[in-house]
Amino acid sequence: MVQEKSCLEKINEVLEEIQWESVPLDVRTKAKECLADFVGVMLKGSENSLSAALRKALGEEPEHNPEDLALWLGSTGRMPDTDDGHRFAMAHPGVVINSTAIAMALHLQHVKGADLLEAIIKGYEMYCYEGRVINPGAYLKRGIDATSVCGGAAAAVVAGSLWGLDKQQLARAISLAASLAGGLNQSAIDGSAQKYLVAGWGAKLGIACARMARENLGGPLHVFEGKLGYCNAFAPEPNEELLYHPRLNWDIRNVYIKRYACVRRIHATLDAISDIMGKTGLTPDRIKSVKVYGSQFLYNAGGYEPKDGAQAQTSVPYTVTLLLHFGRVEDREVHAHLQDAGLAAYSHRIEVIKDPEIIALAEKDKSLWGAAKVRIETVDGTIYNGKQIIPYGDPELPFQEGIVEQKFLGMVENTLGKEKGEAIWARLMGLEQEDSCESVFQNVLKVL
Incomplete structure (x- = not known):
């Protein structure tokens, strides 16, 4: 009798299918864009005082250790909340995967650009497999932050691939990382630096597990589906079809890029309001009220007067107020106006309401957790709907x-300047041609 392969063995076989020579052109392009987007967001995050505090906590020279460097870069890249994400996996793969890739490229020194991109693509595939299996239930019902919980194994795949781990060693690295992973989402309610640190922690964990797997240390074979394993711990409603039947999706194609410095669940709301403002030319003084209709998940982001950046990034009234007054929601606005009494008062014109239509929509398609309707009423009684x-x-x-x-x-x-920024972008877009991509990232780290 042939014994059924474990889920770990099956997903490892899927990863083995990913070879640079057979990667579709659009996937290659997306991988480069995701890497470049991370570099940009991370450099912006380096302007945050929390990034400097973390670097000091790590001994001020984290670049001497790939685990610490990945922790610093990944956490810093999460701070502006403009890093990439995956709607179906419901978290932020790029900060974990790309910080790991950069740390390993600098540690190993002679990584070819094509090899780095192949490892990144594998990392996204691993991450999205886990995230699709455990979410949205892990986030909505158990408070699990998939950025770290899925990120650890994804980072192990990136680091293990670049270290040249064989198939059995890579399986050990994945299993160890999945077994040791953790990360909670209470910061979405209370704020705090924990929101950012889980990203870097997943990267650090993944590299450490890949390092241990090189010496043939590993985790359980049935880490994902086992009675006391990953899904049982994190997923109240796992996607069992995908869990037991992983397949190559090139899931990096489904990664989104953000334009607002706030949690993704607010973006549909901001898009709807931005479209209305663009078409009507409304100014903030003409608006009497804004009603936002959404699911319970959006309703949970209806808090007023945030106390720190993490809370601000999860507040519909605050971010809508910023959009109305400045025409954008960028990192500098999010932090600069936390103590603005006038904007705080204005934010009470914005109300989030649970809506049966959107709730039913989100129940039918669980990836539509951020869908929204908006109703803007002006001081003269005109109504605009979006x-x-x-x-x-x-x-x-x-x-x-x-x-x-x-x-x-x-x-x-502010960090590279226009000329250097354009040069780094060009090299990242041609990264597969680099025999060693170490110098690309050395030029980035020089400004930190």
């Missing part, structure tokens, strides 16, 4: 060509 099911930047509503580059250059303006 509706956004999927935010711009998702695969169904991709940004126009050049927007990701534009975002990158804006993010690095």
